[in-house]
Structure formats: structure tokens, C-alpha cells
Amino acid sequence: MNCRECVDHLYEFLDRELTPELEREIRAHLEDCPPCDEQYDFEELYLKFLRARCRTQGAPAELKKRVLRELFGE
Amino acid sequence: MAKTPPQDVSPPLDEKRAGFEREALVHLDVLYRVALRLTANPSDADDLVQETMLKAYRAWDQYEKGTNAKAWLLTILRHAFINEYRRRTRHPETVDVDTIEPYAVFSEVQDDDPQGAFFDKIVDDQVLRAIDQLPEAFRETLVLSDVEGLSYQEIAGILEVPIGTVKSRLFRARQLLQGKLYDYAVEMGYIKGSPA
Numbered sequence: 001m002n003c004r005e006c007v008d009h010l011y012e013f014l015d016r017e018l019t020p021e022l023e024r025e026i027r028a029h030l031e032d033c034p035p036c037d038e039q040y041d042f043e044e045l046y047l048k049f050l051r052a053r054c055r056t057q058g059a060p061a062e063l064k065k066r067v068l069r070e071l072f073g074e
Numbered sequence: 075m076a077k078t079p080p081q082d083v084s085p086p087l088d089e090k091r092a093g094f095e096r097e098a099l100v101h102l103d104v105l106y107r108v109a110l111r112l113t114a115n116p117s118d119a120d121d122l123v124q125e126t127m128l129k130a131y132r133a134w135d136q137y138e139k140g141t142n143a144k145a146w147l148l149t150i151l152r153h154a155f156i157n158e159y160r161r162r163t164r165h166p167e168t169v170d171v172d173t174i175e176p177y178a179v180f181s182e183v184q185d186d187d188p189q190g191a192f193f194d195k196i197v198d199d200q201v202l203r204a205i206d207q208l209p210e211a212f213r214e215t216l217v218l219s220d221v222e223g224l225s226y227q228e229i230a231g232i233l234e235v236p237i238g239t240v241k242s243r244l245f246r247a248r249q250l251l252q253g254k255l256y257d258y259a260v261e262m263g264y265i266k267g268s269p270a
Contacts, residue, residue, distance in 0.1 A: 055221060
């Protein structure tokens with residue numbers, strides 16, 4: 001595995017969408033390659049940041065009432 | 075109050091309602107967040123969710139109980155959006171999103187901020203606004219993955235595209251968004267650098 005291939009699989013790795021074999025190959029590459037390892041860490045932090053910023057909002061209480069009213073007449 | 079309905083009608087209805095509440099209504103927050111990013115308008119998002127729930131309740135008998143209600147509901151929501159909202163709220167893209175080449179932020183920040191500390195200074199609203207500026211095909215893929223945590227397989231099913239397309243759009247969407255957030259951080263003075 002070279003750096004280019006490693007970076008190409010970056011998000012699939014972080015999303016846990018790779019086969020165990022490919023995952024192992026990447027782990028091995030990251031251990032030997034500090035620049036790739038640093039980039040993986042950076043992207044992992046970025047994805048965590050996105051999740052933290054985007055999942056806070058829920059449906060308004062009024063909408064929930066409206067849906068219940070419409071579906072069940074309450 | 076009308077007289078009591080016959081015994082053979084009432085229990086299944088209660089059952090239907092209980093099942094729908096248990097499996098579908100629990101996803102109201104998910105549907106709302108996705109609707110809000112698709113329509114970019116709270117009042118349209120309300121209507122889209124309402125319509126999705128009505129359609130889902132009517133079609134509830136066709137849903138195979140205990141499978142994947144979230145993905146099933148999101149598919150209904152997306153169809154409703156395409157058929158009834160997209161035409162009037164946003165224009166379909168004229169650019170070919172699959173040719174957009176994103177900008178590599180990491181190489182810019184590698185020396186000064188490899189831990190991405192500048193991200194922490196960017197607030198929720200700013201991130202959501204940046205997501206809303208993404209091309210629609212990128213936006214919907216990124217929202218299903220990063221906001222709602224769906225798998226590539228589930229996203230491919232909802233968007234009706236091959237998994238390879240999900241991968242490539244997600245990669246580009248995340249990089250494009252990162253570039254926008256980086257530019258914003260530079261503009262605000264959260265990090266030294268030159269905007270892309």
C-alpha cells in the first residue's frame with residue numbers, strides 16, 4: 001500500500017466500510033507512515049466535529065403535535 | 075362519540091398505531107433534520123415531514139416490520155421532496171458534481187494546526203449554512219452519512235445510486251465542505267492562511 005492508496009481509502013476506513021483485510025493493510029501503513037497517520041487523525045477529528053455540530057437539532061414540538069393530530073386526530 | 079366500532083376492527087387499528095409510533099414516529103427528529111437540509115426552509119421542512127408521515131402511515135402495511143424503518147421513511151421523504159418541493163424550492167443542478175475537484179485542506183494546515191483546532195471555533199449555524207451551500211447531490215449524501223450515520227449501503231438504497239457513487243460523492247462533499255469551513259476560519263482569523 002502506498003500513500004496515495006492509503007489516502008484514497010481514508011473515509012471508507014473511518015466509516016468502517018472496508019473489508020478486514022484492507023483495514024489491516026491500512027493500519028500497517030499508518031504505523032510506518034507518520035504523515036498519513038497525521039492526516040487520518042485530522043480527518044477523524046473533522047468527522048467528529050461535523051457530527052457534533054449537526055445532530056443537535058430535533059423536530060419542533062409543534063410539528064410532533066401536528067403529525068399526531070393529522071394521523072390520529074388528536 | 076359514535077357507538078363502539080365492531081370488535082374485529084378496533085384492535086388492529088390500535089396495533090397499527092402502536093407499531094407506527096414505535097417504529098416510525100421515533101425517527102421524527104431524523105426526518106426533520108434531513109428535510110431541513112433538503113428544503114433549506116423550516117416551514118417547508120415541517121410540511122415535508124408531515125407529508126412523509128402521512129404517506130408512511132397509509133403505506134404502513136407494505137413496510138416489512140422490524141426491518142429498517144429509518145431508511146424506508148427517508149426514501150419516502152426523498153421522493154416527496156423530488157416530486158413536490160424541488161421544483162419550486164430549488165433548481166436541479168446544472169453542474170456535473172462528479173467532476174468537482176475538491177481542495178486539500180490538510181496540506182494547508184499540516185504545519186500550523188494538524189489537530190484541526192480551528193474547527194472547534196466554528197459554531198453549529200455556520201456549519202449548517204456551509205452544508206446548505208453544497209450542490210444537492212453532495213448535500214444529501216453528506217447529511218445521510220455525517221448527520222444521520224447511515225451506512226453506504228443504506229444511502230445507496232435511498233438515493234438509488236451505486237455504492238461507488240456514494241463513496242465518491244461523500245469524499246468530495248466532505249472535502250468541499252472542509253474547504254468552505256477552512257476559508258471561513260481564515261476569514262474570521264481563527265487560523266492563519268490564504269483562502270482557497
